[in-house]
Amino acid sequence: METSPGTGQNSQDAGESPRPPEPSRTSPETLSPDPKPPNLSPRSPLVLVVVAFVVALMLYFGYHQARRPGASAAPARLTQLSLAPDFSLESLDGKTMRLSDLRGKAVLLNFWATWCGPCKIEMPWFVELQTQYGSQGLQIVGVAMDDASKEDIGKFAKDMGVNYPILIGKESVGDQYGGVPALPESFLIGRDGKIVDKIIGLRGKAEIEDAVKKALNTHPASSQASAARPEIVPAPR
Amino acid sequence: MGTLRDTLSRHGQSGGATLLLYPMLVALASGIPALAQVPPPPPPVTVAAVPLTTAQRAQQTMVSLNFRVPRGYHINSNTPKSEFLIPTALKMDLPTDIILGKIEYPAGEEMTFPFSPDEKLSVYAGDFTVSVGVHPLHSVVPGKYVMRGVLRYQACDDAACYPPRTLPVSFEVKVVKEPATHHANPAQSPHVHN
Numbered sequence: 001m002e003t004s005p006g007t008g009q010n011s012q013d014a015g016e017s018p019r020p021p022e023p024s025r026t027s028p029e030t031l032s033p034d035p036k037p038p039n040l041s042p043r044s045p046l047v048l049v050v051v052a053f054v055v056a057l058m059l060y061f062g063y064h065q066a067r068r069p070g071a072s073a074a075p076a077r078l079t080q081l082s083l084a085p086d087f088s089l090e091s092l093d094g095k096t097m098r099l100s101d102l103r104g105k106a107v108l109l110n111f112w113a114t115w116c117g118p119c120k121i122e123m124p125w126f127v128e129l130q131t132q133y134g135s136q137g138l139q140i141v142g143v144a145m146d147d148a149s150k151e152d153i154g155k156f157a158k159d160m161g162v163n164y165p166i167l168i169g170k171e172s173v174g175d176q177y178g179g180v181p182a183l184p185e186s187f188l189i190g191r192d193g194k195i196v197d198k199i200i201g202l203r204g205k206a207e208i209e210d211a212v213k214k215a216l217n218t219h220p221a222s223s224q225a226s227a228a229r230p231e232i233v234p235a236p237r
Numbered sequence: 238m239g240t241l242r243d244t245l246s247r248h249g250q251s252g253g254a255t256l257l258l259y260p261m262l263v264a265l266a267s268g269i270p271a272l273a274q275v276p277p278p279p280p281p282v283t284v285a286a287v288p289l290t291t292a293q294r295a296q297q298t299m300v301s302l303n304f305r306v307p308r309g310y311h312i313n314s315n316t317p318k319s320e321f322l323i324p325t326a327l328k329m330d331l332p333t334d335i336i337l338g339k340i341e342y343p344a345g346e347e348m349t350f351p352f353s354p355d356e357k358l359s360v361y362a363g364d365f366t367v368s369v370g371v372h373p374l375h376s377v378v379p380g381k382y383v384m385r386g387v388l389r390y391q392a393c394d395d396a397a398c399y400p401p402r403t404l405p406v407s408f409e410v411k412v413v414k415e416p417a418t419h420h421a422n423p424a425q426s427p428h429v430h431n
Binding site for chain 1: 278321322323350351352353358391393395396397398399400401
């Protein structure tokens with residue numbers, strides 16, 4: 001009677017791995033008892049110890065977060081302060097689209113799939129929002145996280161009357177955005193390229209519209225900030 | 238912590254005041270605005286243990302596999318109502334000379350969901366049974382055989398859908414000889430045994 005009840009794939013959540021502190025150049029003399037007020041310069045042992053402690057705490061929590069069942073294997077963890085990870089993907093019309101080329105616009109990046117019922121409900125809302133806010137600088141971008149053929153995805157998008165670009169998704173891009181464990185999942189990206197909101201699962205159109213307005217109300221970053229690298233830290237393994 | 242305290246005391250710090258730094262720094266480190274929490278993935282569909290089934294050679298025997306979809310989730314039936322939905326399907330890989338017979342899926346339950354109020358979907362929720370026909374050929378040596386396969390499904394809850402998954406399934410079948418056919422009794426030799 002051996003039936004092996006199976007299980008699905010477990011995955012791990014990503015965590016942030018902080019930058020290690022600079023090597024200490026403290027001489028042994030500075031560790032000796034000193035009646036003077038504490039030295040709080042950047043090279044002070046006290047500061048270094050506190051930084052090391054914080055780093056250790058972050059590693060500890062990151063490790064436990066990563067071991068939590070149900071998270072995906074390597075995805076990055078994003079926060080509202082993160083610069084949206086850049087990527088290039090092929091669109092349905094065969095062109096390559098790069099996310100950073102949209103800098104200066106507010107972007108609604110929607111991960112979806114043809115097999116996802118709730119995604120289908122959102123799509124007409126996105127069509128309306130693109131029509132309504134496109135002139136103000138909104139660009140909706142769909143990323144199909146699908147095994148279906150390009151033709152099938154195209155047919156689906158056509159049936160839904162989609163008026164925004166649909167890109168053929170890759171797992172690596174999903175991982176950049178936290179693994180996209182459930183669909184639909186949308187990221188609202190400000191004109192400065194930073195993530196301002198994230199919507200998981202089906203929500204009301206009003207909530208999506210509010211998030212769109214939040215993204216539209218951002219200002220383009222300076223050229224220096226635009227050149228910044230994404231603030232994404234690889235997940236601890 | 239001990240090392241930290243030692244270091245602090247060497248610097249003549251008042252431990253209590255300095256230790257206030259820690260929660261502040263921790264709060265600072267974790268104070269980055271978090272985005273919406275990612276929902277945990279759904280618990281997997283499970284399959285109940287299958288009792289040992291006896292299958293006669295040269296005959297099809299049906300084996301029932303009882304699956305359970307976790308509460309709050311549903312999976313598409315074997316015949317979903319849209320070409321884009323992923324049907325639940327069992328794929329078996331049987332030993333040589335044991336032929337896969339019919340796979341019988343239950344009819345889906347027609348349900349509407351908040352994300353599809355106007356459209357009924359054909360789904361499995363809760364418990365459902367799939368029956369598999371196994372047909373050992375004459376050539377199969379009697380004995381126990383393990384049948385293996387996978388159930389592929391794609392789950393959703395009321396607001397989100399999750400990528401397709403596969404659930405390994407296996408069960409044992411005891412293959413027995415077909416009953417001896419009844420032959421016309423030939424004339425017996427009239428030997429007398431003492």
